[in-house]
Amino acid sequence: MSIQLPENTKMLASSFTYGVATAAFQIEGANTEDGRLESIWDRFCNQPNAVKNNDDGRIACDHYHLWEDDIKLIQSLGVDAYRLSIAWPRVIQLDGQLNPLGVRFYQEILKALKQANIKTFVTLYHWDLPQHLEDQGGWLNRDTCYKFRDYANLISQALNQYVDSWATFNEPFCAAILGYELGIHAPGLSDPKYGRQAAHHILLAHGLALPVLRKNAPSAQVGIVLNMNRSYAASESSEDQFAGLMRETLDNQFFIEPLMKGQYPNILQVVAPHYLPAMVLEGDMDIISQPIDFLGLNYYTCNHNAFDAEHFFLNVKNSNEVEYTDIGWEVAPHAFKELLINLHQQYELPPIIITENGAACVDTLINGEVNDEQRVRYLNAHLNAIHNAIEAGVNIQGYFAWSLMDNFEWAEGYSKRFGLVHVDYQTQKRTIKRSGKAYQAFLKARNECLFKTVLEAQKTIKTI
Ligand code: IFM
Numbered sequence: 001m002s003i004q005l006p007e008n009t010k011m012l013a014s015s016f017t018y019g020v021a022t023a024a025f026q027i028e029g030a031n032t033e034d035g036r037l038e039s040i041w042d043r044f045c046n047q048p049n050a051v052k053n054n055d056d057g058r059i060a061c062d063h064y065h066l067w068e069d070d071i072k073l074i075q076s077l078g079v080d081a082y083r084l085s086i087a088w089p090r091v092i093q094l095d096g097q098l099n100p101l102g103v104r105f106y107q108e109i110l111k112a113l114k115q116a117n118i119k120t121f122v123t124l125y126h127w128d129l130p131q132h133l134e135d136q137g138g139w140l141n142r143d144t145c146y147k148f149r150d151y152a153n154l155i156s157q158a159l160n161q162y163v164d165s166w167a168t169f170n171e172p173f174c175a176a177i178l179g180y181e182l183g184i185h186a187p188g189l190s191d192p193k194y195g196r197q198a199a200h201h202i203l204l205a206h207g208l209a210l211p212v213l214r215k216n217a218p219s220a221q222v223g224i225v226l227n228m229n230r231s232y233a234a235s236e237s238s239e240d241q242f243a244g245l246m247r248e249t250l251d252n253q254f255f256i257e258p259l260m261k262g263q264y265p266n267i268l269q270v271v272a273p274h275y276l277p278a279m280v281l282e283g284d285m286d287i288i289s290q291p292i293d294f295l296g297l298n299y300y301t302c303n304h305n306a307f308d309a310e311h312f313f314l315n316v317k318n319s320n321e322v323e324y325t326d327i328g329w330e331v332a333p334h335a336f337k338e339l340l341i342n343l344h345q346q347y348e349l350p351p352i353i354i355t356e357n358g359a360a361c362v363d364t365l366i367n368g369e370v371n372d373e374q375r376v377r378y379l380n381a382h383l384n385a386i387h388n389a390i391e392a393g394v395n396i397q398g399y400f401a402w403s404l405m406d407n408f409e410w411a412e413g414y415s416k417r418f419g420l421v422h423v424d425y426q427t428q429k430r431t432i433k434r435s436g437k438a439y440q441a442f443l444k445a446r447n448e449c450l451f452k453t454v455l456e457a458q459k460t461i462k463t464i
Pocket of ligand 1: 023026171227298356402409410418
């Protein structure tokens with residue numbers, strides 16, 4: 001099994017960007033080095049049983065020390081771009097000023113990527129809020145939005161020359177809802193009134209940072225990354241249909257509608273006002289809904305929802321025989337295509353970049369090789385789903401596989417592996433898996449095909 005797309009697809013054009021993605025806390029380690037401050041995830045990992053096996057991010061993939069080799073690895077895959085995140089607690093000191101050592105770390109990485117001709121996609125917030133801000137209420141405190149804007153201002157000035165694309169936030173749903181409503185992620189609070197207020201403040205912080213980024217980085221693309229799963233009703237019954245609608249509303253529309261239309265979904269006012277943020281000030285929705293250059297979308301799976309009187313929906317398994325990944329997520333490329341087409345029909349979207357997509361598999365290293373054929377099939381099917389969505393009119397301009405390498409999978413610790421590259425956490429040895437080789441081969445074939453097209457174009461020009 002390899003990765004193959006139809007020959008005539010727009011996804012083979014040079015304008016379509018292929019990359020791999022990571023996030024700071026998941027790979028860097030070195031969480032007390034060079035003046036890095038404590039983050040909410042350092043604190044959360046220290047709470048007994050908050051994370052599987054009580055794993056933490058102290059070493060992770062030791063990328064803080066191994067980044068040069070990791071960039072060679074990225075280069076060897078033949079990707080056009082690398083998506084990484086900046087750790088806010090590494091680059092901003094307690095006094096609000098830049099930490100020169102933390103900044104230098106990212107400058108070196110970004111510079112090396114540019115030298116390797118790899119485009120740089122930088123996310124400002126991939127969930128690692130400085131703990132001292134959480135101590136003052138974190139995303140429940142409106143002041144954090146202004147702190148985020150100030151951080152965005154300083155760091156974009158420091159890194160601007162090396163960055164092609166800035167995303168303000170990765171997955172506001174996870175940061176706000178898993179962190180403040182469901183208690184699964186840091187900081188571990190559990191109440192809809194917290195989750196929805198945190199979400200509003202994150203969206204507001206995104207809007208406050210936009211003009212700052214545009215001013216400091218006028219030639220870069222600026223956007224935000226949302227995660228979306230396709231929500232289905234578990235059955236045809238009207239109760240389950242309602243459950244599917246509520247899941248879609250609370251998980252997906254709650255985030256995209258304010259960005260695209262400057263409002264929270266109306267249905268919530270009628271059926272679930274306690275799932276609306278209590279404090280929205282005049283002008284907030286205009287700040288949130290300013291135009292963006294791209295919308296990043298992270299897609300992994302779909303869900304099926306039965307009615308539940310207390311929570312509106314209850315996650316149930318697909319009633320058909322379907323395939324799952326090691327994290328228990330259904331493999332659903334058809335749902336990916338549907339999701340993309342639905343969004344395209346619902347909104348006037350900016351260009352979409354698939355900023356994450358991938359699978360957790362039971363990967364075992366045998367004789368120096370990892371034969372992750374499920375991940376190869378997964379990538380192939382999802383890339384083809386994107387092709388089908390493009391054919392149906394959706395403007396998609398890039399794809400990033402999650403993830404470059406195995407890493408700290410949040411509440412699941414190191415028990416789930418998403419990498420195209422295997423990491424031995426004892427030795428920090430990296431081994432490219434079969435999926436990494438398949439992606440590499442696919443990109444090589446695409447580049448050869450681009451090269452052929454250029455040669456043919458040159459020949460035609462000569463004969464004119
Ligand atoms: O590992 C995460 C990533 O940090 C955000 N998106 C989903 C991935 C897999 O769960």
